[in-house]
Amino acid sequence: MTNIRLEITGKTYLKGTIQTSGAKNATLPEMAATILTKAPCQITNVPMVDDVKIMFQTLLFLGGTGTLQSNKLNIKFDNIKNFSISENLAKKTRASILLLGPLLARHGQVNISLPGGCPIGERKVNYHLEGLKLMGAKISQKNGFISAKAQRLRAIKYTFSTKTVTGTENLIMAASLAKGKTTLKNCAFEPEIDDLITLLNKAGASISREDDRIIINGKDNLQGVHHEVIPDRIEAGTFMIAGAFKNNNITIKGCNPNHNKYLIDLLENIGCTIIINRNEVKIRPADQLKPIDINTNPYPDFPTDLQAQMTILLTQSQGISKIVENIFDNRFQHVNELNQMGANIKLSKQNNILIYGLTPLLGATITSTDLRASAALVLAGIIAQNKTIILNAQQLFRGYENMPQKLNQIGAKIKVFKE
Ligand code: EPU
Numbered sequence: 001m002t003n004i005r006l007e008i009t010g011k012t013y014l015k016g017t018i019q020t021s022g023a024k025n026a027t028l029p030e031m032a033a034t035i036l037t038k039a040p041c042q043i044t045n046v047p048m049v050d051d052v053k054i055m056f057q058t059l060l061f062l063g064g065t066g067t068l069q070s071n072k073l074n075i076k077f078d079n080i081k082n083f084s085i086s087e088n089l090a091k092k093t094r095a096s097i098l099l100l101g102p103l104l105a106r107h108g109q110v111n112i113s114l115p116g117g118c119p120i121g122e123r124k125v126n127y128h129l130e131g132l133k134l135m136g137a138k139i140s141q142k143n144g145f146i147s148a149k150a151q152r153l154r155a156i157k158y159t160f161s162t163k164t165v166t167g168t169e170n171l172i173m174a175a176s177l178a179k180g181k182t183t184l185k186n187c188a189f190e191p192e193i194d195d196l197i198t199l200l201n202k203a204g205a206s207i208s209r210e211d212d213r214i215i216i217n218g219k220d221n222l223q224g225v226h227h228e229v230i231p232d233r234i235e236a237g238t239f240m241i242a243g244a245f246k247n248n249n250i251t252i253k254g255c256n257p258n259h260n261k262y263l264i265d266l267l268e269n270i271g272c273t274i275i276i277n278r279n280e281v282k283i284r285p286a287d288q289l290k291p292i293d294i295n296t297n298p299y300p301d302f303p304t305d306l307q308a309q310m311t312i313l314l315t316q317s318q319g320i321s322k323i324v325e326n327i328f329d330n331r332f333q334h335v336n337e338l339n340q341m342g343a344n345i346k347l348s349k350q351n352n353i354l355i356y357g358l359t360p361l362l363g364a365t366i367t368s369t370d371l372r373a374s375a376a377l378v379l380a381g382i383i384a385q386n387k388t389i390i391l392n393a394q395q396l397f398r399g400y401e402n403m404p405q406k407l408n409q410i411g412a413k414i415k416v417f418k419e
Contacts, residue, residue: 002418006390008381009413010363014248016410020236020255021047021401022229026192028095029169030199031055035102036177037203039224040076046229047401051093058089058096080107087113097125098166101174104137104150111147131158131171135178155180155218163188163298169196175216176205182216190299191230191259199227233259234305235400238375241309243283244272245316245383250410251282262302270317291319291357296326308334308376314355315343321355333369334376340364341384363388371399382412
């Protein structure tokens, strides 16, 4: 991947309207789901981000034919030509693990390198594998590769020990072509999972949700589908946080405010005024932000994917805030970078930070460590005095569509340099 450096001229104010793209984390499982049918599929509102482009390359390698352009994916899997996914492709994105369920269900065989993705902590896939084994797959792991084989998968009753987003998605996809009625319990509630269920049901699957229980009546085959991806709640949430800094005045268009309910309540609690009008959210910053304690947890609680962005905002509140990260064990890598900019954040335990505000931020040369931390550092650069240089910023483009351009249109000064 090309190295990207961002140069941000700070102390600019954001004013205007910003558009939300389609959800990366809904698009990725939906792309994997197209393997389940021989018929043509079309997915629209696809964000043109690097993780999606890598998934598209992988689908073509597996035997899919089609195009990905102008936020539209057309793809058709007449045949599966390959079922071994190289380390080179699989390590580029965590989402490659989502190919396991569909390939096993449709093709009965898959070899895949353990997935890559953001270095935000240990990211196990044991529940994905446990569920598929119960469905009848023979799975072995050697030298970082998962090899799985199955005749037709059979239905299971399975309870996830921990809520897992991609784990739930993988088993739903596998069960939609399995023989019989599968019941999955303690399923995650992330809206991206329900968007995947909507797509699969349009393709002829029979899937219903009752609270944390998902019931899948397996089918012999699925049909083609046309589906529009839901708005990206993490991108919209990032912009909502951007709007909460003093003197900003922005409106986020094309989002689903229900998917950001926890964040919106939280922004109100720390003093912002939020005006919701259908798919539009206006943020009016507080004169003085209040500190707050936040715990990241599975949806509908506060998302880990907005934790880094919220850390920046809380450096601008008067008093001590605390954030506890409950999902990943290494997701505070932005803290060092922020402290270099003048923040006063203490990592009190590995999963726990105290933010002492209010601290003005000063431009610095900092390094981005993962996707969401990159977005957070961009927000830091916008409010900081002088120039901020963000190295390793290619991470940002894995999951945010045109973020610098979108922010520049409402007043930011971000330059992108490919190295
Ligand atoms: N876990 C296990 N075993 C498993 C699966 C998960 O122990 O088999 C643990 C993980 O180690 C983690 C927790 O369960 O501690 C939750 O992980 P989950 O499986 O829910 O995460 P994921 O499916 O790998 C998705 C998103 C992430 C997002 C998390 C949490 C996609 C492609 N990725 O990851 O998105 O942070 O859910 O909401 O949907 C991002 O977009 O920046 C991103 C990292």
